[in-house]
Amino acid sequence: MEPVLTEAARAEAPATDDSPRAADSATSTAREKERRLIAWLAVRSSVILGFSGGVDSAYLACVALEAIGPSRFLAVIGRSPSYPDAQWDAARALAAKFDIPVLEVRTHEMLDPRYVANPSNRCYFCKTELWSVLRAVADERGFDTIIDGTNADDATDWRPGRQAADEHAVSSPLAELGFTKDEIRALSKARGLPTWSQPSSPCLSSRLPYGSAVTIERLRQVERAESALRALGIDGDLRVRHHGDLARVEISADRLDEWLAPPRVHAITAAVREAGFARVAMDLRGFRSGSLNVIAPAGA
Amino acid sequence: MSAPSLSQALAAHGVEARVEARGALAVITVPNGVAERLRDAALRRAVVDLAAKHGFTTVALEMASATDERAALSGH
Numbered sequence: 001m002e003p004v005l006t007e008a009a010r011a012e013a014p015a016t017d018d019s020p021r022a023a024d025s026a027t028s029t030a031r032e033k034e035r036r037l038i039a040w041l042a043v044r045s046s047v048i049l050g051f052s053g054g055v056d057s058a059y060l061a062c063v064a065l066e067a068i069g070p071s072r073f074l075a076v077i078g079r080s081p082s083y084p085d086a087q088w089d090a091a092r093a094l095a096a097k098f099d100i101p102v103l104e105v106r107t108h109e110m111l112d113p114r115y116v117a118n119p120s121n122r123c124y125f126c127k128t129e130l131w132s133v134l135r136a137v138a139d140e141r142g143f144d145t146i147i148d149g150t151n152a153d154d155a156t157d158w159r160p161g162r163q164a165a166d167e168h169a170v171s172s173p174l175a176e177l178g179f180t181k182d183e184i185r186a187l188s189k190a191r192g193l194p195t196w197s198q199p200s201s202p203c204l205s206s207r208l209p210y211g212s213a214v215t216i217e218r219l220r221q222v223e224r225a226e227s228a229l230r231a232l233g234i235d236g237d238l239r240v241r242h243h244g245d246l247a248r249v250e251i252s253a254d255r256l257d258e259w260l261a262p263p264r265v266h267a268i269t270a271a272v273r274e275a276g277f278a279r280v281a282m283d284l285r286g287f288r289s290g291s292l293n294v295i296a297p298a299g300a
Numbered sequence: 301m302s303a304p305s306l307s308q309a310l311a312a313h314g315v316e317a318r319v320e321a322r323g324a325l326a327v328i329t330v331p332n333g334v335a336e337r338l339r340d341a342a343l344r345r346a347v348v349d350l351a352a353k354h355g356f357t358t359v360a361l362e363m364a365s366a367t368d369e370r371a372a373l374s375g376h
Binding site: 243246248249253256257260261262265266268269270273279280281282283284285 | 322325327335336338339340341344347348358359360361362363364365368
């Protein structure tokens, strides 16, 4: 396995110290956490993981499989309209490549009017549905522990879904053991997981301003637009924010000069309109996680 | 938040733009050719800062297709 040096460790290291010793120190910090994670998992008799195929749950799935084996571990994908098809494909491909035992279940948060109304605690209602379904699977199959991929960095975000996890006794070992996102990426890279450099991928409903109803058509518009923009070659962070007739596109700030060139502007505009938006606008600040939280839902 | 005052501030900064306020989101529309100037990171930062000074948390540049631009040039 190649050396692991986390971004956090780089930031904390003295500016003049890029010696192998500094790298070894960071490597041992991350790997010590991984050893503790394996020990944490090994004492559970059986574990179910809420598996999205994202950076965190992919890493956790591989470690859990190593720690307790396939007969005591199950990764469960909850499918719903807010889960993009591309992510589903990637999750299944990853599971196949790493022999992760997977079960797919349907979740029905779209039938809950409290979720559809899209309040600021929308995630609570979604996660309540997800964990209820996984709890039923666990009970039916005799699994005693349910875990998710929440990490230590997530504790600083607005995460109403956490309450639902607590109510359903879902454990978050990555957060509990202090894994940062950077450490998870570094350890994923060391394990050869293709997710190590994958951008974060929250559910499609996060593209709709709070108060703007979550509908299947709106989710499909966003999914089609983001898929079309990926096809144009936009990689890294990307969000299409749904403002009614207008799509606000967020890409990494350091790529804006490239994608504001006229031929590319025309291509983006055509692609997003084809996805069902009448108007297309590029956010001039670039991608920001949770940017809709700072905009009132006017015009939605 | 005031779209007209942001529009004036942008003009004073050399960016002719129509501003539409959608809550705290400002959508700016600029004439052909001006959009390309916003490839410059310093100018983008200036626009974002001006928008913030006028109460907008977010500013986005409305984009046009090639067909839109040809139509604008021909006066349709």
